[in-house]
Amino acid sequence: MRAETSMSGASGTIMAAEQPVHVKLRGVYKTYNSKRGDIHALDNINLDIREGEFLSLLGPSGCGKSTLLRCLAGLEKISGGGVQVHGKDIDGPPENMGIVFQRDMLLDWRTVLENVLLPLEFRRLPKQEYIEPALKLLETFGLRRSADRYPWELSGGMRQRAAICRALLDDPSLLLMDEPFGALDAITRDNLNIELQRIWTQTNKTILFITHSINEAILLSSRVAVMARDPGRIEEIVEIDLPRPRTLAMRESPDFIRYSAHVRAIFERLGTFIG
Amino acid sequence: MTTQTPAQQPETSREDGSFLRWWKQSSRLRFFLVFSILVLTAWEWLCSVTGVRPYIFPAPSQVFKELINDPQWLAAHTAYSVSATLIAFAISVVLGLILSVGIVYSRLLDRTLFTTLVATNAIPKVAIAPLFVLWIGTDIESKVLIAVLVSIFPMVVDSVVGLRSVDPGMLDLARTYRGTALQMFWKIRFPNALPSIFAGMKVAISLSLVGTIVGEFVGSNWGLGFVILQSQGQYNTPRVFAAILVLSILGTLMFQIVDMIERRAMPWHVSHRNRHDED
Numbered sequence: 001m002r003a004e005t006s007m008s009g010a011s012g013t014i015m016a017a018e019q020p021v022h023v024k025l026r027g028v029y030k031t032y033n034s035k036r037g038d039i040h041a042l043d044n045i046n047l048d049i050r051e052g053e054f055l056s057l058l059g060p061s062g063c064g065k066s067t068l069l070r071c072l073a074g075l076e077k078i079s080g081g082g083v084q085v086h087g088k089d090i091d092g093p094p095e096n097m098g099i100v101f102q103r104d105m106l107l108d109w110r111t112v113l114e115n116v117l118l119p120l121e122f123r124r125l126p127k128q129e130y131i132e133p134a135l136k137l138l139e140t141f142g143l144r145r146s147a148d149r150y151p152w153e154l155s156g157g158m159r160q161r162a163a164i165c166r167a168l169l170d171d172p173s174l175l176l177m178d179e180p181f182g183a184l185d186a187i188t189r190d191n192l193n194i195e196l197q198r199i200w201t202q203t204n205k206t207i208l209f210i211t212h213s214i215n216e217a218i219l220l221s222s223r224v225a226v227m228a229r230d231p232g233r234i235e236e237i238v239e240i241d242l243p244r245p246r247t248l249a250m251r252e253s254p255d256f257i258r259y260s261a262h263v264r265a266i267f268e269r270l271g272t273f274i275g
Numbered sequence: 276m277t278t279q280t281p282a283q284q285p286e287t288s289r290e291d292g293s294f295l296r297w298w299k300q301s302s303r304l305r306f307f308l309v310f311s312i313l314v315l316t317a318w319e320w321l322c323s324v325t326g327v328r329p330y331i332f333p334a335p336s337q338v339f340k341e342l343i344n345d346p347q348w349l350a351a352h353t354a355y356s357v358s359a360t361l362i363a364f365a366i367s368v369v370l371g372l373i374l375s376v377g378i379v380y381s382r383l384l385d386r387t388l389f390t391t392l393v394a395t396n397a398i399p400k401v402a403i404a405p406l407f408v409l410w411i412g413t414d415i416e417s418k419v420l421i422a423v424l425v426s427i428f429p430m431v432v433d434s435v436v437g438l439r440s441v442d443p444g445m446l447d448l449a450r451t452y453r454g455t456a457l458q459m460f461w462k463i464r465f466p467n468a469l470p471s472i473f474a475g476m477k478v479a480i481s482l483s484l485v486g487t488i489v490g491e492f493v494g495s496n497w498g499l500g501f502v503i504l505q506s507q508g509q510y511n512t513p514r515v516f517a518a519i520l521v522l523s524i525l526g527t528l529m530f531q532i533v534d535m536i537e538r539r540a541m542p543w544h545v546s547h548r549n550r551h552d553e554d
Contacts, residue, residue: 075447093451105448109466109543121462122452150543 022086022174022206023049023072029080030067030232041067043231045081051173052204056217056224058263064232065210069178072208073099085174094174098167102179104159106151106166112138113147116166123170130169137165141195157188161195168199175207181216190248193219197245218259219246226263228270236266333513338520341513349502353521356487356498359415360529363422364483368476370423371430376460378431379438389435396428401489408494418495422486429478437471438464470544473537480529488522 030042041064049055057065070076072083074093085094106115116134120127138144141161151159160180167175181189197220200207211217217224221240228235242255250256298305315335322334329337342349374392377384400421407417441464449459491500499518506514537544 070447073451075450093453097451099448099451101444101448103442103444105442105444107445107463107466109469109541118462119452122449122454122458152543152545 019050019052021048022051022053023047023208024084024087025049025068025072025081026084027081028068028071028078028083030064030071030076031079040231042071042078043233045232045234047225047234047237049206049208051206054200054207054209054220054222056209056211056221057227058211058214058217058224059227059232060212060229060267062232063227063229065227066178067232068227069176069208069210073097073176096170096172097174097176098170098172100160100163100167100175100177100180102182104151104163106159106162108151111148111150112143112154112162115151115162116169118166119170125170134165134169137168138162140199141165155188156184157192160184160192164196164199171203173205175205177207177209179210179212182211189216194248196220201244214260214263215251218242218256218263219248219251224263226266235270238263330510330512333516337513338516341511341517342520344514349517349521352497352499352502352518353525355415356484356491356500356522357525359418359422359487359490359498360480360483360525362415363419363426363486364476364480364529366419366423367426367430367479367483371427371475371479372434372472374427375431375434375438378435389431392428392431395424400425400486401493404489404493407490413494413496415497417493418487418490418498421490421493422483425486425489426479426482429482430475433471433475433478434468437468437475440471441467469541473533473541477530477533477537480533481526484522484526484529 025045025047028042028045030040032039032041045068047055057068059065067076071078072090072094074090083090085097106112107118110118113131113134116138117127117130120130135144135147138147141164143158143161143165146154146158146162151162154162160183164180181192184192193216196207199205200220209217209220218240224238224240225234226236226238227233238259240259242250242253242259319334319336322332333341374384374388378389379385403424404417404421407420411417411420445463445467446459449463454462487498488500488503491498492504495501499522502518503515506512506518
């Protein structure tokens with residue numbers, strides 16, 4: 001079953017299990033010091049994220065999923081264990097990585113285009129060469145005509161699209177997304193889910209996606225890592241074997257419901273109730 | 276319904292005179308002018324009806340006469356006060372920014388300098404102004420120094436708040452680009468602080484003028500502060516009023532210039548988003 005080719009067979013996408021490991025987490029351990037004593041945020045996390053895989057971290061708030069992403073992004077130091085990207089231990093943020101947060105983090109004083117070009121300025125890359133690709137990217141996200149507008153002139157969904165463009169500009173092989181659609185309304189969220197799937201199938205990026213929506217995780221992912229809290233840990237990894245491209249209507253299909261019931265059962269067993 | 280569209284065009288578009296269009300668009304200024312004329316007329320009328328003596332309370336016409344009596348003399352004193360104010364303002368802005376960057380990045384400076392500033396600010400500047408005149412004389416330097424002392428505090432306080440109030444998520448984002456501390460300052464922290472910095476500048480420009488006048492009161496042979504004191508000594512109250520009028524126009528003008536620079540510098544900012552509809 002694991003070796004099956006996926007339904008979008010035209011491009012010859014192979015199931016994740018045959019791909020080389022992109023990110024390897026081994027015995028990752030993280031504690032915070034606080035006034036009430038040490039907080040055990042992550043406990044013995046072992047996870048292989050394979051190249052071109054769409055992996056979701058799903059769990060209730062406080063289960064350490066954001067912490068895990070931040071450790072992987074090099075924004076926080078781990079207290080034990082190791083994080084490897086392409087077989088090398090990371091020291092700080094890995095190269096060739098894009099990141100999208102729940103809040104768009106667009107700079108108010110820059111236009112959409114200037115915001116998308118921001119990473120290049122930090123990396124001291126020639127901006128002129130990237131203007132065309134940036135505009136093309138904005139085009140695919142329906143933002144071409146908003147390129148010279150300021151963030152405040154845009155809706156929440158458009159802003160988050162711009163943030164995704166910013167993360168994709170340098171064509172990173174690894175994309176980290178920390179509840180990117182969590183603050184959006186349901187309809188915008190659905191649309192962006194479908195857009196994200198399209199980007200992923202077209203570009204074969206490795207995506208680590210954080211969400212607390214069971215449906216969103218199942219709809220998008222090749223695998224869902226279900227997390228539990230106190231201490232934060234991965235409880236189970238569920239492989240989602242639904243055909244691609246997945247549609248919003250699929251959420252009512254028996255297979256989809258079977259997956260969501262399965263995930264829900266895990267949370268119920270753990271005593272966590274989640275939407 | 277389509278025939279209605281041309282009729283709904285504003286009539287101003289047909290007017291050729293640009294003055295007329297400007298007059299119709301700048302409702303705030305128009306309101307102010309009408310209001311001023313009403314107040315001045317009432318004031319003039321009250322003065323003539325009550326027969327109050329000019330040295331107690333002059334009528335607008337007397338103040339105006341004093342204003343144009345010796346324009347060069349008044350202009351020279353005005354120029355002196357303006358110079359002192361602008362020099363002090365420039366020093367406050369530059370020094371204030373440097374100090375606030377130091378305070379934001381250094382714990383030691385935060386605990387020493389910032390506390391000292393707060394303590395210094397608690398002293399009424401009028402009380403220590405005579406000391407400066409004693410130490411550095413009655414020339415322009417003492418006015419500038421007093422004005423800087425008065426105006427640097429809001430500059431530092433507002434800039435520190437602005438530089439500190441950066442969203443940590445923005446800095447995280449910059450860190451994933453492996454940005455240097457200098458890049459983070461110029462690309463994120465500083466532009467993010469601009470609204471607060473300009474708020475500080477607006478207070479600082481007004482306080483610089485106040486500080487300059489205080490300095491001139493304490494010891495000077497020049498400036499509008501000197502004009503006020505001298506005229507008061509001569510019971511020339513219309514001239515005192517004339518000097519105050521010039522001061523108030525100066526203060527408004529300088530504030531407006533900073534406001535204009537602010538708009539140019541931050542077209543994105545919340546406070547400017549809908550203003551053009553109103554002006």
